[in-house]
Amino acid sequence: MIAFLAVALTVLLSVTALLALARIYLGPSxxxxxxxxxxxxxxxxxxxxxxxxxxxHATTLPVLVVLSLLGFVGSVSLVRFAVREEAR
Structure with missing residues (x-):
């Protein structure tokens, strides 16, 4: 049962990642x-x-924390950059 759930989760996360990559590549703005x-x-x-x-195992908890902080700081800085560009 766990193997089935792992495969289903892998497929769903892969599809989500591919759709996000497509939006990064094709995004108009x-x-x-x-x-x-x-x-x-x-x-x-x-x-x-x-x-x-x-x-x-819980050894990947620091990796999760660092990735989430990186995502937050990156998103905030890119949005601030985009607002400055549109304000000109």
């Missing part, structure tokens, strides 16, 4: 690309968290 990059990072966080849950 910078903000679309920023949101897609944030979605891709959230997908990566979900994948790392799922891997930690399936293998029953």
């Amino acid at each position: 910078l903000l679309d690309r920023v949101v897609a990059a944030d979605l891709l990072l959230a997908t990566m966080l979900g994948a790392v968290g799922a891997e930690a849950a399936v293998n029953r």
Whole structure:
């Protein structure tokens, strides 16, 4: 049962990552690309968290914290950059 859930989760996370990459590539504006990059990072966080849950170890918790902080700081800085560009 756990193997089936792991395969289903892998497929769903892979599809989500591919759709986010497509939006990054095809996005018409910078903000679309920023949101897609944030979605891709959230997908990566979900994948790392799922891997930690399936293998029953908590050693990846610092990795999850660093990735989430990186995503927050990156999103805020890119949005501030985009607002400055549009204000000119």
